[in-house]
Structures are given as C-alpha cells and as structure tokens.
Amino acid sequence: MTSPDPEPGTPAAVVVRLAEVGRRHGDGAGAVHALKGVSLDVAAGELVAVMGPSGSGKSTLLNLAGGLDRPTSGDVEVEGVALAGLPAADLAALRRRNVGYVFQDLNLIPSLTAAENVMLPRELDGVRTARAREEARAALEEVGADDLADRFPEEMSGGQRQRVAIARALVGERRLLLADEPTGAVDTLVGDEILGILRGRAEAGAAVLVVTHEPRYAAWADRVVFLKDGRLVDSAAAGLVSAR
Amino acid sequence: MTIRHGLLALLTQGPRYGYQLRAEFEASTGATWPLNIGQVYTTLSRMERDGLVAPGEQDEQGRVVYDITEKGRAELDLWFATPVRQADRPRDELVIKLAMAMTAPGVDVARVVQAQRSATMRTLQELTRAKRGAGVAQRLVLDSMIFQAEAEQRWLAHCEAVLAASPKEGA
Ligand SMILES: Nc1ncnc2c1ncn2[C@@H]1O[C@H](COP(=O)(O)OP(=O)(O)OP(=O)(O)O)[C@@H](O)[C@H]1O
Numbered sequence: 391m392t393s394p395d396p397e398p399g400t401p402a403a404v405v406v407r408l409a410e411v412g413r414r415h416g417d418g419a420g421a422v423h424a425l426k427g428v429s430l431d432v433a434a435g436e437l438v439a440v441m442g443p444s445g446s447g448k449s450t451l452l453n454l455a456g457g458l459d460r461p462t463s464g465d466v467e468v469e470g471v472a473l474a475g476l477p478a479a480d481l482a483a484l485r486r487r488n489v490g491y492v493f494q495d496l497n498l499i500p501s502l503t504a505a506e507n508v509m510l511p512r513e514l515d516g517v518r519t520a521r522a523r524e525e526a527r528a529a530l531e532e533v534g535a536d537d538l539a540d541r542f543p544e545e546m547s548g549g550q551r552q553r554v555a556i557a558r559a560l561v562g563e564r565r566l567l568l569a570d571e572p573t574g575a576v577d578t579l580v581g582d583e584i585l586g587i588l589r590g591r592a593e594a595g596a597a598v599l600v601v602t603h604e605p606r607y608a609a610w611a612d613r614v615v616f617l618k619d620g621r622l623v624d625s626a627a628a629g630l631v632s633a634r
Numbered sequence: 635m636t637i638r639h640g641l642l643a644l645l646t647q648g649p650r651y652g653y654q655l656r657a658e659f660e661a662s663t664g665a666t667w668p669l670n671i672g673q674v675y676t677t678l679s680r681m682e683r684d685g686l687v688a689p690g691e692q693d694e695q696g697r698v699v700y701d702i703t704e705k706g707r708a709e710l711d712l713w714f715a716t717p718v719r720q721a722d723r724p725r726d727e728l729v730i731k732l733a734m735a736m737t738a739p740g741v742d743v744a745r746v747v748q749a750q751r752s753a754t755m756r757t758l759q760e761l762t763r764a765k766r767g768a769g770v771a772q773r774l775v776l777d778s779m780i781f782q783a784e785a786e787q788r789w790l791a792h793c794e795a796v797l798a799a800s801p802k803e804g805a
C-alpha cells in the first residue's frame with residue numbers, strides 16, 4: 391500500500407488509484423461486466439477526462455473511484471487507503487472528508503434551497519452552521535450562482551441546478567473531485583466555464599476526474615482516457631506531439 | 635498522397651486494371667472524389683517507379699493489370715497506422731482513409747478510428763490550452779478551430795458506434 395508523499399520535488403501524490411478494477415453485475419450467463427481490469431491513477435493537480443459511448447462504464451468507473459460502489463475484482467485506493475478493507479462507517483467518513491461528487495442526475499434535495507444543498511456535506515462533516523453557510527455562499531459565488539442561494543431546485547433551470555450541484559462538490563476543499571457529465575444542461579459558454587472551474591481546482595491541488603461525452607470539454611483535461619465495453623482502450627495526453 | 639494510398643488499398647483485394655481501380659475508387663469514396671483515368675495511370679506509373687506496384691503482362695487489348703508489392707503493402711500499413719493531422723490537412727483525407735479501411739481486407743478499422751480520435755483529441759487539448767489567457771478575438775479564432783476538431787471527434791465517435799453495431803463485411 392502506498393501513502394501520499396508529502397516531500398517537495400517528488401512526483402505529485404496519487405490521490406486515487408484503480409488497479410485492475412472490475413465490476414460485474416449478476417452472475418453466470420446473465421452477468422453484465424460493466425468494467426474489466428481498468429487501471430488508472432489520478433494525481434494531485436491533475437484533471438483527467440473519461441470518454442466513451444453510452445454504457446461503456448464511465449459512471450461505474452467514477453462511482454468505484456469515489457467509493458460509492460465496490461469492485462468485484464481489483465483494488466481502489468484513495469489517498470493511499472485501500473477501500474476494500476474499510477468498514478462501511480470508515481468508508482463513509484473517508485468519502486465525506488475527501489471526495490466531492492457531481493452526479494449525472496445532480497441529486498439535489500428538492501426540499502432544500504440551493505444554499506442548504508451546498509451546506510449539507512459540510513454540516514455532515516460536523517462544521518458549524520454559520521461557517522457552513524459562509525462556505526456555501528463562497529462556493530455558489532465561485533460557480534456564478536450566488537443569486538440562487540434561496541431558491542429551491544424546482545425553481546431553477548437545468549443549467550442553474552447544474553451550477554448548484556457543482557458548488558456542492560467544491561465546498562470544503564475536497565482533494566478528489568468526481569464529476570459525471572457536469573455540463574449536461576448548459577450551453578458551450580457555461581460548459582467551458584464549468585470546466586474552467588474544475589481546471590482551477592486541479593491547479594490548486596485537487597485530483598479531478600470528469601466524465602463527458604463532449605470532446606470540447608474533455609480537451610480541458612491533462613489526460614483523456616477512452617472507455618469501450620468496460621475497458622480502457624487508449625489515452626491522449628496534452629503536450630505530446632501528434633503523429634506524423 | 636491520398637490517391638496513391640487509395641489505389642494501394644484497392645490492390646490488396648487482388649490485381650486490377652487501371653479502369654477498374656478508377657471505378658472502385660469512386661465507389662469506395664461515395665463519388666466524393668472523382669478521378670480521371672489519366673490521374674490513375676500517372677499515379678500507377680509513379681508507384682511502379684517507386685516499387686510499390688508491379689505491372690503484369692499486357693492482354694490482347696494492350697491493357698495491364700497491376701499488383702501491389704511487399705513494399706507497397708508496407709507503405710499502406712504505415713498510412714493506415716498514421717493519424718491525419720488536424721492542421722494542414724488535405725481535404726477529405728480522413729474520410730478517404732476510413733472508406734478505404736472499410737474496403738481493404740485485414741485492416742482493423744476500429745483501431746484506425748481510435749488512433750485518429752486520440753490524435754485529434756491532443757490537438758483539441760492544445761487549442762483549449764492556448765485559449766486560456768487569450769484575448770477575445772484570438773479566442774474566437776481558436777473556438778472556430780475547436781468546433782471543427784470537435785465535429786471530427788463527434789463523427790469519429792459516431793463511426794465507432796456504427797462499426798460496433800455492424801462490423802465490416804468479410805471481417
Ligand atoms: N446495477 C446494475 N445492474 C446491472 N447492470 C448495470 C448496473 N449498473 C450499470 N449496469 C450496466 O453496466 C454498464 C455500464 O454502465 P454505466 O452506467 O457505467 O455506463 P456509462 O458509460 O456511464 O453510460 P452513459 O453514458 O449512458 O451514462 C451498462 O451496460 C449498464 O447497463
């Protein structure tokens with residue numbers, strides 16, 4: 391097991407590591423292999439995009455990386471801690487402390503305002519209400535949604551809900567950010583802005599993993615990996631000279 | 635260079651007369667690239683000079699079949715293995731390459747598509763990086779290139795999905 395390396399001058403610490411990770415649903419002839427032997431490291435300061443056709447295993451990969459789902463083979467480590475051995479309560483604590491999520495279907499709680507939705511993970515962390523409220527305000531401002539603080543999800547447009555869901559993932563300076571199609575309901579200008587925000591977080595030291603089927607957003611990443619039928623088939627790293 | 639590689643690809647299916655190559659080239663590319671017979675013969679004689687094709691015997695009407703050589707096969711493999719660059723791209727080369735990869739036996743089309751996706755993605759990453767800190771005018775120019783590269787990526791993703799649903803005939 392590796393632990394994060396704090397020494398300066400050494401390569402950036404790996405925040406999340408997937409080693410030969412597989413995820414199978416069901417058994418026997420009807421089994422679905424959502425992911426097959428995928429290995430991937432994301433280091434602090436790195437933005438990695440995952441692309442691939444519908445059903446190729448992108449959301450599965452993200453859920454496994456964040457400990458929301460458990461692999462049926464292989465290992466996942468977050469900040470040097472192997473998730474496989476963790477009791478459920480410790481896993482939940484590690485997720486809360488380290489991981490910020492933007493879900494494909496956003497998952498905002500309808501009975502809470504935007505500000506309350508963003509505060510919630512911090513309150514679960516045990517942060518006092520006044521401070522959580524202040525952090526939520528800052529996160530909403532960062533995504534350009536400060537004017538939405540008191541609105542309920544049903545009173546917002548799709549793109550506005552999207553911003554609030556992103557603010558919720560940003561709050562509390564998580565070291566690992568996982569975003570599943572965070573640009574689903576927005577136009578290209580706002581989409582670029584969202585990727586710019588995630589990019590900024592990576593540059594501030596977070597490890598960021600973004601699922602997108604839009605090449606223009608994937609292009610913000612340091613590395614783009616392609617999934618196909620549950621396998622990683624290729625990757626494109628920025629800064630390499632293209633062929634020929 | 636594309637006509638030459640297109641003809642080589644057609645020759646992997648067996649020896650062909652010049653007029654056959656012309657008809658098959660147009661059929662493979664959906665007639666988006668009409669060739670005249672003179673271009674075909676000029677290209678064949680240059681390829682003969684370069685050792686990529688070898689002529690057979692003349693028939694009674696003075697026609698000659700051409701066959702691909704080992705060197706020609708190597709040249710073709712290299713072409714299929716090399717992604718077309720986004721910059722200074724001769725128009726339609728990528729389209730021709732994929733059409734030919736579908737037609738020629740033994741070419742892993744999915745691989746050609748994936749190599750191109752990765753290469754174009756790197757271009758897209760470079761453009762996006764250049765956009766950070768650019769002024770508005772420069773940014774709009776970069777955006778134009780980004781949208782073009784994006785269109786190609788979408789098309790390639792679409793090709794991948796179509797190929798997965800209906801693999802190439804005879805493969
Ligand atoms: N709980 C489950 N039971 C059975 N099969 C599942 C389950 N969850 C996911 N799958 C299957 O696993 C595969 C990968 O699903 P996943 O949600 O990771 O795809 P995706 O790449 O995120 O697709 P999309 O782009 O449509 O969101 C799919 O074939 C899906 O049907």
Ligand SMILES: [Mg+2]
Pocket residue numbers: 448449450494570
């Ligand atoms: Mg998904």
